[in-house]
Amino acid sequence: MDLVARLRAAGCVFAEEEAELLRDADESQVARRVAGEPLEHVLGWAAFRGRRFVVAPGVFVPRHRSELLVDLAVARAFPGAVVVDLCCGTGALGAAVAGAVSSGDSKASPPASSDSSATPSIELHAVDADPAAVACARRNVPGAVYEGDLDAPLPPSLRGRVDVLLASPPYVPTAEIARMPPEAREHEPLGTLDGGPDGLALARRIAALAPGWLAPGGALLVECATHQGPDLAAAVRDYGLAATVHGDDDATTVEGRWPTH
Structure with a gap:
């Protein structure tokens, strides 16, 4: 055959x-x-936004639906911006943002006080709790990669300085895990899929921590399922951010903006 x-x-x-x-x-x-076994695990790499990123067996494979999240982050970033990628997995999302900004694809304008000529790309920080994912991210991310729970390992010096905080956390409701394709549920860590009873357990935690890190006018961007958008937007508003739900045919991202003053 x-x-x-x-x-x-x-x-x-x-x-x-x-x-x-x-x-x-x-x-x-x-x-x-x-x-x-997922093709990406067999090959040792995953294709995302026209680039190949290292991925190892047992590590969550970046999905093409996350391109909406990246597009939104690129549009809000600028040369020299501080960008944090939580639940980073392989680091493909943050690395894609960095690549786009450094190549001049960003549509955002830097603050008037910044010197973009001196900072050709973003200052990228990425975090994941899984050691295998962190090992991959350290091969993919042009920036600092930390191992730990959400924002716990981030340097305190970043507080109030983050221009874009992006995350694609697990958002599958626990009861729906059994209905996922075997390729995902048998070969990717449960912690990268299971978002709790309604799928938003980690997303709500991210919404809660974001205000402590965002710079004035900074953006929080969190991927979720389409039907979860209104509930996540409500959670984002509960923590003082102005919320907008963005969607396309494949994905939904909830944006929270910190006031400029």
Whole structure:
């Protein structure tokens, strides 16, 4: 049986594309994919916004739906901005923001007092609680990577200085985990999927901590499921931020803005 047929028989929807990527793989790698392991874990990298990011077995694979979150962060960042990526996983989201800003894709204007010519990219800080994810992030992120619970390991010197705080936390309700594709629930850590009873347990914690870190006019951006947008926006408002729900065909991001004064 040729590789495409093996992959198709294993239930791979994009068998032809995967076969091309696995063309030079050895039999053990092909067997891992046929057995249901995520393609990204087999290859050792994940494609996100046109770049490849290191990803290891057991680490959450960045999803293309997070591109909305990144686009919003890029639009609000500027050269020299302080950006924090919580629940960073591989670090792909924060790294993509840094790459876009450094290449001039950012649409945001720096504060009048800043010297953008002296700071060609953002000051990026990324955090994850999982040691395996942190190891990947340290290979992907052009900035500081910390291991710990949400904002706990961040330097206190960042308080009141963060221009963009972005996060793609787990937001699948606990009761729905069993209905997820086996590729996710069997090969990615439960902690990267399970968002608690309504899926917003970590997102609410992030909304609560954000005001202590944001600079005047700073933005909090948190990814969630479409139906969770109104509830997360309400939580963001509860902590003093002006909330906006952004969405496209694939994803939803709730934005919270800290007043400029």
